[in-house]
Amino acid sequence: MSDHHAPGAAAAQEEHEEHEHPSWKQYKWVALILLVITVVEVWVYYTPFAKSPYFNPFLITMSAVKFGIVVQMYMHLKYDHKLFRALFFGPLLIAMFTVTALLFLFHQLPPLF
Amino acid sequence: MATTAAAPKFQPVNTDGSYGESGFWSWMTTVDHKRIGTLYLYTALFFFIVGGIEAGIMRWQLALPNSHVVSAQMYNQLFTMHGTTMVFLAIMPLSAAFFNYLIPLQIGARDVAFPRLNAFSYWVYLLGGLFISIPILFKTAPDAGWFGYAPLTTPQFSGGLNIDFWVIGLQILGISSLAAAFNFITTIINLRAPGMTLMRMPMFTWMSFVVQFLLILAFPAITIALVFLLFDRFFGTQFYEIASGADPLLWQHLFWVFGHPEVYILILPAFGLVSEILPTFSKKPLFGYNVMVYSGIMIGVLGFGVWAHHMFAVGMGAVADSIFSLVTMLIGIPTGVKIFNWIATMWAGEIRFTAAMKFAIGLIALFTIGGISGVMHSSPPADTQQTDTYFVVAHFHYVLFGGSIMGILGGIYYYFPKMTGRYMSEKLGTWHFWLTFIAMNLTFFPMHFSGLLGMPRRVYTYDAGQGWEKFNLASSLGTALLIFATSLFVINFLWSRKNGAKAPNDAWGAATLEWSIPSPPPDYNFAQIPIVTSRSPLWDLKHPEMTAGIAHSSPDAMTITDSHAVPMHEETEYKTAKELGIPMPFPTIKPFFAALGIIVMFSGLIFIHLDKFAIAMAITIGGAVLLVGSLYAWLTSPLE
Amino acid sequence: MSRKRPHRFAPAVLLAAVVLMLAACGVEYPNSTFNHTSDLNTAIDALWDRLLLLGTIVFVFVEVLLIFTIYKFRKRPGGAPAKQIHGHAALEITWTVIPALILVLIAVPTVRTIFKTQAKAPAGSLEVTVIGHQWWWEFRYPSLGITTANELYIPAGKTVNFTLQSRDVIHSFWTPQLGGKRDLITNRTNYLWYTVNADLAENVFNGFCTEYCGASHANMRFRVYTVSPDKFDSWTKRQQANGVMSPIPSVAAAPVVALASVAGSKAKAPATPPAPASQLAVDGYVYPLAQMPKWTIPQTPVPSEIKFDDALLAGGDSARGHEMVANTKNMGTVPCLTCHIIRGEYTAMGLKDDVAAGPNLTHIASRHTFAAGLYPTTPANLARWIKNAQVMKPGSLMTVLGAGEYNPMLKKTNGSTALDDRQIADIVAYLMALK
């Protein structure tokens, strides 16, 4: 199966990765984006939009974006071995499913039907 | 005994697996996965007997209506500890014994990824197990059932120390399971021999791999649930305090988010063992290997979506009941695939009925019954008549005893020659099997009836004339027979260690790597790491006619960087690690002290409850210092 | 030889199973879940029959296939060598699809039944509030103004909607013969409703607590009497009346105790205040003791540790007992009314159902069992109960009242000021008058 990576191949692949490894230039942009999103989030909190039904979904989307950026760039999951992606996103998926299910069960989310 | 391999020239220095380096201290400091596996095996068997004795007393009490062998309070402690012991101290560690012993051997590794962490896991398990078990001797054992529903466990309703031992004990045991799981995940991902692709791994390793993921994902949920309870009991938080408006279902959900994956943690290793035994004794490869892998993964994943089927009586509402019911039923499909693939594995084979094989077949027969009653539970309206009755008790003993225990017993018969270099007595084993098979059904089958005829579970006594007498008497007689049968096993096990017939490398004519090295294996396992070219390397080597039709592919020679790797062969010579120039991890006591530190640290909490705050602080800080100190010493000293 | 055994053994197991199954429908099984006694029970049973049928088919198929395989392909001299088969896609798909189809056959009626049985109770049902306590049952009929304990009367043929709540830990309400169980959960309210078949009037059923709730979980039982609607009304009248001896002179003018209701339920006090008890108390229906089937009469052995001279009971004076229980001055040694409500007695206490720690005793003598179905209501049993409830029922939350008895709550032995046997006999005589 393709799951096997012989070490030689892996080494070669990583050398390749090294190349793509984000640099200071990217890092600083990433930091800036994170910062801007956070500022927007907090700002929105104080605007009338905070009363809108879209406020919570908006915030959750924003923080999901931040979450994704940090994981992909700073934790270099985007550039790393795909195994790590599986090790992280698999459990994350199950965890998010569990949270959602629990919130439904305790009526913290509107009922499905 | 049918063997296909010639006896090896190799003779170990001594046969207890310790290679000259024996004695108490060598066991305390060992980091060898095989010895740790052995420790797990003995400890878990001990706890299995403890749990069995607890069950025996319970059945003695329930043999007749209105009888009074033990008090109500004692009975409640007994069933709580019976469940807790069997689940956390017997079956899980029995599985861990096999993880430890077998995974490195099956994937062609010299040890696990973190040998010292492995020792640490064992010591935490042992000490935590004693911590939670000993109170029963002083009549202060946990008494809220193995799933300890809040608010019964809150200080308001359980003021004594009983629940303290439970919440702390389980917390400690969780540490052990988690540490071990990280270790095995890394081991399986990283330490496979060249050519041992994931889809060439033996089925036991595969199922263990799935189990490790269940462990790392299920245990956090109970850890948090227990943290809340611990805080409630010691620091005055309100998580389960009904007066503050707490919702008792919070505990139930968190517990079962853990609890249901937990039952698959208990069964999948047994499934793995059976998947090793059946092919060997049918002289056929496992039928539908890929599908067996996927169904195992499916069971694991779906297992996270069914937890609330334990809560069909709590009033979750029709929608939630329906969804959980449907997902629960779905699990029957991949499990059924396993059952049929096992039967297909035997189909057209040459079946040898060794003791191990009998237990494996027993698992198929008995687990099916438990699985079917599980599907009966999965229908919520029907389950409202079944939940919390003996029908449930029947269900889970069929899957736990008929499944996990049968599989593990089969595994012990099967791997005993590898571990000790000697066979267990087949004659006693046959007796053991048939008595267990009969007694098991005699004990647990009548529970289906007593349950459907209205008998609630967890009752220390019941009134006469309710229509339950004969079923209970049958169950109790069955238990007596079960104890007798288990004694035969214990005798066989102990006797055969020294007196069993000698076993060669390949005791049964199996296909996988662990059988290519001496029995018991040398401490470094493989003098030379084999290069694997198929799923059944040893059959390739010894019975090429069996595997002729399969495509083989060696890993690219370029990619084999391990200087010890050589093409697959059977090892017949014994040399020390030194002679071979294989670096071995140093034995060390540090993991033991780190584990001890954890236990001491947690024990301090008990004194908070006794209102001895200063003592509590002193003990906790002492434990923490011991823990941190040992950890620091451990992390800064070289491994090998 | 070993390979032949499973062959003979399995059919024997099967046969035994079928025989037992058939036997299970007989009268020997007073708590059987298979009798179609209510609409709920009938719906569940229909589902169960299907589960059992399909389950049996799967069971027989798998076991027969297994036994056949291991018999046919056992290794024997001259047998065919093993065929090296690695898998078979079509076969594997088959045994994925067929179980899936079987599951559909189960899933569809399951979901239907869920939505049917969990719908809102039909309007006009009799409302009964069930409150779980460690370790006894409180039953309230908010629309009728009745509070009773451990013995439940319901009219056959009429829908009863149970509102389920708990005062302490989780319990579960279950009458196996009548229908599925539902949990009583603290800080939550659950519902369960069913209609008992009209032809089942004049029946008694056993009920159980089925969620582990502590020391005496096993002793948390109850009785359900299904009676005809007119008998139910008659019973209702009796229960609405005050206790037989009340009102005692000193508090004669006190108003009727307000009928407390569980938070959330909109109970109203009965339209007409109950008539003076002395006339009404013994009127009205009670399920005749003589008709109680033997399995509804508790056979719990009375602990021999409690010594009580039963001869004293014959001389018990109910008036003296009444004076002891209902007189404020005695509250220190005879504190019954700090925990129990006896309607009409000492209402100045103001004890409400919602606060009362123990069962409502207004008509205790009209209940055939007490202490949550643990003992028959006889003077001898009551006397021992009052003397030492802890020994009578492990962990019971009723204090130990007999002189010289050890009180585990206070961790000391009661002194001589506690109740002596004579006094207990008087109190028992009074209780036995609370018909």
Place this chain on the structure above:
Amino acid sequence: MATAVTHEAHEAHDTHEHVHYTSTGLDNRKVAIWAFIGSECMLFASLISTYLIYKGRSRVGPLPHEIWTSPSGQIFQPILNIPVTSASTFVLLMSSLVMVLALAAVENRGKPGYVGTLLGNSKFWLAATALMGATFLGFQAYEFTSFVHEGLTIKTNLFGSSFFTLTGFHGAHVTAGVLWLLTLLAIDIKRGLTPKDAILVDICALYWHFVDVVWIAIFTLVYLIK
């Protein structure tokens, strides 16, 4: 980073434990830390679920976003302090950037563009990350004490219990991270971290970023959402 490990595999066979052959070519510790992080997802999922489930269920105040009047008439203001927490969130977010630079400094030690520059000064970056972590903890300590002054403790109500436990667990993770960073700093000062040691920094960084990511979720779900 991992490249170095593989290259060195043969020469260093007996001296360094982390150069063992692995089937994927990946370092054992890195695989383990990812598995650990996966597990932590579930840990925080349980904590966050509990917080959200108990939101709005407290019978007494103080409350996160609502004014609460006690039966005795005392008025409690909404307790969460968004400006202060925004500041601490900012610090933690930026610490991730600094952490990345620390790793880059170790990985690229000796490479042009790094030698002698601030970018190549791993000690500085490590110390800065630890410092920012400590700052975050300082904010948290301030927040906790001010809550206690305003009448909210871990014992007060369901909100208090679940809030302090959730953020406390996160704070404990940050504390562990700070200690870890300081240990690395000590090693760096003692013997200097070389590209060969990059793995040590890498796993610490992964942990650190994860703790940051969890805070992103907490900040939104606990502080901002109403």
